[in-house]
Amino acid sequence: MTSTTTLAPISNLTDVFSTIADSLAPSTQNTYEQQLKLMREHYSRRGWEIYPYSPEGEFMGAQFVAQVLSYLQELQSRGRTVSTLVKTLSALKNDASAPEAIGLLNSKAVNAFMHGVRRNGAGYKPRKAKAFSLQELKVLHASLKKQHSVRATRDRAILALGVATALRSSELTALTLGDLTPMLIADGFLVTVTRSKTDQTGEGRSIPFKSSSNSLLDPVKALKEWLRVLAHFGFSAEVTPNAPLFPNMRGNSITGAFISHPAVTLSEMLRRSVVKAGVCTVSEAQAFSSHSLRTTFITLSSQAGVSERLISEVSGHKNMHTLRGYDRTAVEAFAQTEYLGE
Numbered sequence: 491m492t493s494t495t496t497l498a499p500i501s502n503l504t505d506v507f508s509t510i511a512d513s514l515a516p517s518t519q520n521t522y523e524q525q526l527k528l529m530r531e532h533y534s535r536r537g538w539e540i541y542p543y544s545p546e547g548e549f550m551g552a553q554f555v556a557q558v559l560s561y562l563q564e565l566q567s568r569g570r571t572v573s574t575l576v577k578t579l580s581a582l583k584n585d586a587s588a589p590e591a592i593g594l595l596n597s598k599a600v601n602a603f604m605h606g607v608r609r610n611g612a613g614y615k616p617r618k619a620k621a622f623s624l625q626e627l628k629v630l631h632a633s634l635k636k637q638h639s640v641r642a643t644r645d646r647a648i649l650a651l652g653v654a655t656a657l658r659s660s661e662l663t664a665l666t667l668g669d670l671t672p673m674l675i676a677d678g679f680l681v682t683v684t685r686s687k688t689d690q691t692g693e694g695r696s697i698p699f700k701s702s703s704n705s706l707l708d709p710v711k712a713l714k715e716w717l718r719v720l721a722h723f724g725f726s727a728e729v730t731p732n733a734p735l736f737p738n739m740r741g742n743s744i745t746g747a748f749i750s751h752p753a754v755t756l757s758e759m760l761r762r763s764v765v766k767a768g769v770c771t772v773s774e775a776q777a778f779s780s781h782s783l784r785t786t787f788i789t790l791s792s793q794a795g796v797s798e799r800l801i802s803e804v805s806g807h808k809n810m811h812t813l814r815g816y817d818r819t820a821v822e823a824f825a826q827t828e829y830l831g832e
Contacts, residue, residue, distance in 0.1 A: 514584065516664070522581035529578065532561055540582075541591060549590050558582070558595070559603055572607055579604070619781035621789040626769050627653070631706050633767030640719055640742040645759055647716035648736050652756075652783030653790075654699040654709035655681055656804050659780035663752035667720070668731030670713075677701040678710050697804055720744075756780035 514522070526540075533540055538557050542550040562575050583595050594600070622630065627649075634646040652662050661683050671680040678700030701710040720726065723744050725733045734748045749755050760782060761775040769775075791801045 520660075521577060522584055525574075525578045525581040526585060529561060529581075532564070533557065551590075551594050554591055555594050555597060555599055558600065562603065562607070566607060566610075575604070575607055619779040619785050620777040621782060621785040622653075622778075624790060626764070627786070628706055629769055630763060630767050631712075634763060635706075640744065641739055643716050643719050644736060644739065645763060647712045648756065648759070649763075649783065650707070650709035650712035651681075651699070652780075653786050655697045656784045656787040657681075657683065657697070658784060659752040659756045662783075663734070663736055663749040663756070665735040666732050667717075667725060667727040667735055669735065670727060671696075673698060673700060679713070753780045756783075 530540060540554075540557075542553045542557070544550055558579075562578065565575055565578065579595060579600070583592055630649065631646060634642045634649070648662065651657075652659075655662070657665075665681065665683075669682045669684070671682065672678075673680060678698060680696045680698050682694060682696050684694045699709050702708040705711065717726075720733075724730070725737075725744075725746070733746060736749060738745045738747045738749045757779040760778050760780065761772075764770055764775050764778055765772055770777075787804065788801055792798075
């Protein structure tokens with residue numbers, strides 16, 4: 491007689507998928523969700539399903555791979571970067587709705603395609619965000635200050651704090667009022683960053699910034715002005731510690747919600763501001779982006795003779811070569827005329 495064993499059903503798969511999702515920082519999860527949304531829109535226009543099944547309920551692996559490669563080819567044809575294609579694949583690999591597809595995404599065909607993409611893009615160098623000069627910062631702060639509006643006060647505080655802390659746009663816009671702690675030994679604040687691009691486990695870190703003798707550029711003064719505006723609307727660390735430090739706005743009205751798509755939103759804000767301040771033309775403003783805040787801190791600190799160790803304590807860089815890549819004037823230090831003789 492042949493005995494049979496009845497396998498118990500796996501009832502906690504939903505919890506398993508949730509734990510897998512928790513392995514990613516919120517900003518990474520948002521990026522992956524956005525990539526999948528764009529893919530679904532592309533597929534929908536063609537009548538495709540991301541995970542195709544036959545009428546008999548069998549997963550159509552060959553069709554799945556063909557659609558993925560077609561979509562990646564379309565992205566490349568539109569001039570999307572290698573990084574974007576890699577993010578798209580990563581988003582699919584982390585999507586738990588069809589586990590049988592994960593192996594196919596690591597197949598020889600997909601790996602060969604990505605190898606070809608990287609070879610084609612080997613000569614491509616992404617445009618680096620331009621750093622603000624000290625004079626440009628002064629003009630920009632002065633322009634925002636004289637506007638006397640709620641939005642301009644917020645934008646000035648974003649500019650000041652973004653440069654002072656060298657935070658990425660996703661980190662800056664994720665700050666809450668409870669993430670600010672007054673310093674004990676100086677007029678300044680400690681900013682607690684609970685999770686970042688390079689801190690997937692959520693260990694967190696604190697970044698100090700203090701008041702400057704340069705009143706116009708003083709990040710503490712600009713932030714305190716913004717905190718007074720927030721308090722007027724009922725937002726404070728004591729009452730609403732989990733409220734966003736820099737909430738989304740409609741006109742001059744505070745919505746109370748976090749800023750969505752921070753890189754795009756902050757880049758557009760900076761470009762509008764530099765044009766309005768007369769710093770540059772509309773076309774020239776494209777050289778600035780949300781990353782300009784981080785780049786500005788590193789560049790100006792380096793020019794002022796601050797050591798790489800102290801700069802990296804704020805920026806969070808562990809690789810000094812990467813850090814030097816942010817200093818937009820570092821290469822200029824190698825200029826010399828000794829070869830010409832006396």
